[in-house]
Amino acid sequence: MTTSPSTPLLSRRNVAAQLAALALSSAVLPLQAQAQTPTALRISSPALPDDWHGKMWTVFKEQLDKTAPGEFDVRINLNGTLFKQGTEPTAMARGNLELATVSAFDLAKLLPAFSIFTAGYILRDPQHLQKVLGGPIGDELYKSVADKLDITILSPLYLGTRQVNLREARSVKTPADLKGLKLRMPGSKEWLFLGEALGATPTPLAFGEVYLGLKTGTIDGQDNPLPTLRAAKFYEVTKQIVLTSHLVDSLFISVANKTWNALSTPQKQKLKAAAVAAAQYNNENRLKEESQLVDYFKQQGLSVTTPDLDAFHRSVQQAYLKSEYAKQWPPGLLERINATK
Numbered sequence: 001m002t003t004s005p006s007t008p009l010l011s012r013r014n015v016a017a018q019l020a021a022l023a024l025s026s027a028v029l030p031l032q033a034q035a036q037t038p039t040a041l042r043i044s045s046p047a048l049p050d051d052w053h054g055k056m057w058t059v060f061k062e063q064l065d066k067t068a069p070g071e072f073d074v075r076i077n078l079n080g081t082l083f084k085q086g087t088e089p090t091a092m093a094r095g096n097l098e099l100a101t102v103s104a105f106d107l108a109k110l111l112p113a114f115s116i117f118t119a120g121y122i123l124r125d126p127q128h129l130q131k132v133l134g135g136p137i138g139d140e141l142y143k144s145v146a147d148k149l150d151i152t153i154l155s156p157l158y159l160g161t162r163q164v165n166l167r168e169a170r171s172v173k174t175p176a177d178l179k180g181l182k183l184r185m186p187g188s189k190e191w192l193f194l195g196e197a198l199g200a201t202p203t204p205l206a207f208g209e210v211y212l213g214l215k216t217g218t219i220d221g222q223d224n225p226l227p228t229l230r231a232a233k234f235y236e237v238t239k240q241i242v243l244t245s246h247l248v249d250s251l252f253i254s255v256a257n258k259t260w261n262a263l264s265t266p267q268k269q270k271l272k273a274a275a276v277a278a279a280q281y282n283n284e285n286r287l288k289e290e291s292q293l294v295d296y297f298k299q300q301g302l303s304v305t306t307p308d309l310d311a312f313h314r315s316v317q318q319a320y321l322k323s324e325y326a327k328q329w330p331p332g333l334l335e336r337i338n339a340t341k
């Protein structure tokens with residue numbers, strides 16, 4: 001058989017071409033595979049769509065769509081439609097949910113050290129919150145959350161400073177003036193204790209039922225930050241806001257470890273950056289709105305009053321320090337929080 005002199009060259013070219021094609025396909029395949037099966041990120045939150053910590057999830061999604069196109073399938077479920085308020089950490093630990101905002105109250109149920117952030121008048125203001133939860137104290141606590149609860153905290157955020165909001169106006173100077181008042185709180189014992197520490201009769205009710213509760217009078221009041229009063233329209237069914245500023249409240253953007261551990265390092269960085277951007281969007285807007293809302297509520301006909309804040313501080317702090325909660329705070333943690341400037 002005669003072979004053409006060009007055959008070896010051709011076949012060498014063929015082999016080289018095949019090898020190049022192979023290398024290309026193996027480099028491209030994982031990307032194609034990723035593009036075909038984006039990681040599902042279901043978000044569950046009780047936030048209202050018109051509240052900043054509801055809107056921030058769109059910021060999160062848009063940022064991920066830009067930085068990691070086709071890698072994630074972000075689905076935002078607000079109004080507590082996917083999981084009930086407060087059940088998100090368990091759903092994430094069980095692998096039934098990927099992302100949520102969880103509160104210190106939710107975490108305290110499972111990790112008692114966290115109850116320090118459920119106690120009234122510990123965090124002084126939004127800046128203090130940011131320094132404590134965004135610094136070494138936060139990092140240490142997030143590590144135990146990851147180890148014990150199987151969820152990873154991506155970013156803390158400022159939910160706002162909680163104020164007491166009443167259906168009927170009354171004179172409130174000290175906690176004694178709230179005696180017998182049915183103050184709605186979310187339904188866990190940590191929340192109910194806060195209501196009790198304020199001097200009221202705490203009444204558990206889910207967030208979604210508060211408007212009607214205020215309208216019909218099954219509750220006499222509720223506590224929430226001013227932007228939430230606006231977004232949930234509680235000002236339509238209440239007559240007074242008492243500026244107790246009893247809790248500088250936070251939430252934590254969290255991801256299930258099952259999801260987190262399956263991500264590549266660049267994906268983890270992108271997810272965290274998107275959470276930080278979302279939190280920042282929430283914080284900036286919430287702070288700005290908080291500073292404007294007193295005037296707005298007055299225009300809506302509500303009376304906005306300031307009680308004897310020293311009396312509230314003293315009474316609430318004593319209630320916590322005497323409680324079972326304080327016994328579970330790691331030694332020195334309160335002092336470190338107080339010393340954070």
Ligand code: KDO
Pocket residue numbers: 045046047048051053085103186206207223224228
């Ligand atoms: C509420 O039910 O009062 C509360 O403010 C508690 C928070 O921890 C958080 O769940 C919040 O509701 C929801 O995100 C709705 O704003």
